[in-house]
Structure formats: C-alpha cells, structure tokens
Amino acid sequence: QKEVEQNSGPLSVPEGAIASLNCTYSDRGSQSFFWYRQYSGKSPELIMSIYSNGDKEDGRFTAQLNKASQYVSLLIRDSQPSDSATYLCAVNYLGGGNKLTFGTGTQLKVEL
Amino acid sequence: GAVVSQHPSRVICKSGTSVKIECRSLDFQATTMFWYRQFPKQSLMLMATSNEGSKATYEQGVEKDKFLINHASLTLSTLTVTSAHPEDSSFYICSAADGIGGNTIYFGEGSWLTVV
Numbered sequence: 600q601k602e603v604e605q606n607s608g609p610l611s612v613p614e615g616a617i618a619s620l621n622c623t624y625s626d627r628g629s630q631s632f633f634w635y636r637q638y639s640g641k642s643p644e645l646i647m648s649i650y651s652n653g654d655k656e657d658g659r660f661t662a663q664l665n666k667a668s669q670y671v672s673l674l675i676r677d678s679q680p681s682d683s684a685t686y687l688c689a690v691n692y693l694g695g696g697n698k699l700t701f702g703t704g705t706q707l708k709v710e711l
Numbered sequence: 712g713a714v715v716s717q718h719p720s721r722v723i724c725k726s727g728t729s730v731k732i733e734c735r736s737l738d739f740q741a742t743t744m745f746w747y748r749q750f751p752k753q754s755l756m757l758m759a760t761s762n763e764g765s766k767a768t769y770e771q772g773v774e775k776d777k778f779l780i781n782h783a784s785l786t787l788s789t790l791t792v793t794s795a796h797p798e799d800s801s802f803y804i805c806s807a808a809d810g811i812g813g814n815t816i817y818f819g820e821g822s823w824l825t826v827v
Contacts, residue, residue, distance in 0.1 A: 633816070635818075640802075640823075641820075641821065642804050642818045642819060642820050642821040643755070643804070643818050644818075645815070645816070645817070645818075648815070687754065687755070696743060696760070697743060697745070697806075697808040697816055698745065698757065698760060699745070699757070699806070699816060700757075701754045701755045701756075702754060703753070703754040704754050
C-alpha cells in the first residue's frame with residue numbers, strides 16, 4: 600500500500616525562525632509531490648509543487664526533494680503567525696492520474 | 712479567485728434524508744474530479760474518482776450505493792449522500808486538475824455536512 604508519512608506535531612517555532620516540515624513516501628514510482636496548507640475548517644491550499652530532485656524556492660518557501668531517500672521537505676523562512684496551520688504532503692504516483700495520496704499532516708504553530 | 716467551486720458550503724440534514732453536493736470547475740474543463748472526506752483532525756481520504764461520462768471509481772471501503780457520484784459535464788460533478796446518518800457528518804472536498812503544465816490540482820472550498 601502506498602503511504603505518505605508525516606510527523607503530526609505540533610511543531611512550534613518562534614516568529615521569524617525557519618520551520619522545517621518533513622515527509623516520506625513509500626513508493627519509488629512517485630512522480631509529483633505537493634505541499635498544501637490547510638487552515639482549520641478550510642480546504643487545502645497549494646503552497647508548492649516539486650517534480651525533480653533538488654530545491655525549489657518560491658518566496659519564503661523552499662521545497663526539497665530527494666527521490667533516492669524518498670523524502671520531501673518544506674522550509675518556511677521568516678515564519679509568521681499567519682503560517683500557523685496544518686501542512687499536508689501529497690504524492691502523485693506514476694499511473695495514478697491526478698489522484699493524490701495525502702499524509703496525515705503536520706500542525707505548525709508560529710509563536711509570537 | 713477560486714478555480715473550483717463547491718456548493719453548499721454548509722448543510723444540515725435530518726438522518727435518513729439525502730444531500731447533494733456540487734463541484735464545479737471554473738474556466739477549465741475537468742474530465743476527472745476527485746471527492747475526498749475529512750474527519751476532524753484527520754487527513755483527507757479519497758472516496759472516489761469522478762469520470763465525465765462514465766461511472767465513478769470508488770476507493771476500497773466506500774459504498775457506491777450510499778455515495779452517488781454523477782459527472783454529467785466537463786465542469787460539474789455531484790456527490791449525493793443517500794440515507795445520511797450522523798456518522799456521515801464530515802467535511803467533503805472535491806478537486807480537479809486543469810491539465811495545464813503539469814496538471815495543477817485545485818481544491819474546492821469544501822462542504823460541511825452535519826446529519827442530525
């Protein structure tokens with residue numbers, strides 16, 4: 600069974616610090632990786648997508664992918680209280696069409 | 712603005728009745744849409760894949776006769792929860808891919824269903 604694993608947290612970081620969120624996946628056939636942010640009671644919002652090994656930066660967010668280690672991470676620089684949310688890692692498997700498998704999410708708390 | 716719209720955002724129904732939730736793709740056609748369910752403090756669980764013009768594909772453990780899916784056009788999929796019970800109370804979310812440049816997947820705003 601294809602699995603996506605995340606530490607549920609909560610992960611607490613002070614305002615202005617770097618938050619590091621991690622995700623591992625079980626199937627080496629995975630081809631697309633996504634990070635979604637979900638505020639309580641709301642639908643997930645796409646933060647980053649990454650498809651190849653290495654880093655991808657977008658503003659304060661950096662996604663890192665290591666397919667050999669089956670590991671994808673999200674770094675949030677200069678964390679703000681508004682970043683407090685649950686971050687969901689999602690994986691699209693080869694042959695899965697646009698079907699996503701989600702991790703359980705990591706709750707991030709950015710403290711003043 | 713939203714590229715995938717869901718309606719209603721909140722609905723309360725009596726036990727034993729049926730409820731329909733709509734999912735529309737705005738500004739793009741979606742041959743495939745996905746329906747997820749999320750219980751409090753849990754992750755999204757895929758219920759079914761909605762295919763335009765054909766039968767939906769249900770995930771293991773999801774009752775197809777209870778959760779009726781219709782994808783009658785390239786921009787609309789509906790999920791009907793039949794004979795709803797309190798344990799069906801959940802957050803239902805749909806998603807669709809725009810098929811452009813790597814298939815960005817967008818989620819609807821979600822629909823809160825409460826069965827009393």
